[in-house]
Amino acid sequence: MEYNENRAIYLQIADVICENILREKWKAGERIPSIREMAVSMEVNPNTVLRTYNYLQNRGIIYNRRGIGYYIGADARDKTLRLKRDEFIRDELPRLFRMMELLDIDFNELERLYNEHSGRSH
Numbered sequence: 497m498e499y500n501e502n503r504a505i506y507l508q509i510a511d512v513i514c515e516n517i518l519r520e521k522w523k524a525g526e527r528i529p530s531i532r533e534m535a536v537s538m539e540v541n542p543n544t545v546l547r548t549y550n551y552l553q554n555r556g557i558i559y560n561r562r563g564i565g566y567y568i569g570a571d572a573r574d575k576t577l578r579l580k581r582d583e584f585i586r587d588e589l590p591r592l593f594r595m596m597e598l599l600d601i602d603f604n605e606l607e608r609l610y611n612e613h614s615g616r617s618h
Contacts, residue, residue: 524570
């Protein structure tokens with residue numbers, strides 16, 4: 497994985513896990529890779545993965561079964577959706593709106609571009 501130097505690595509790993517949950521690759525009750533397994537696959541220090549898991553556990557997205565491993569929480573998809581929506585509205589939308597204003601892109605053009613991108617052309 498290539499990391500963005502403008503965002504903490506543990507949050508970028510959390511983003512990957514959240515995307516897997518939102519895409520339903522990982523479902524409620526499923527075991528996720530151990531800290532060591534995740535560290536190897538992401539090519540990071542295990543302490544970084546531990547920080548990621550603590551971050552997600554504090555938000556109720558994953559939980560630890562002591563001695564067994566980490567699992568996706570029962571309502572992880574809903575919690576993940578709320579978390580990622582809040583982050584998007586707080587962090588991304590202001591940047592998007594600023595760029596739209598600077599580049600003179602209105603909402604009609606944005607909708608057209610979105611539809612083209614998502615394959616929803618009318």
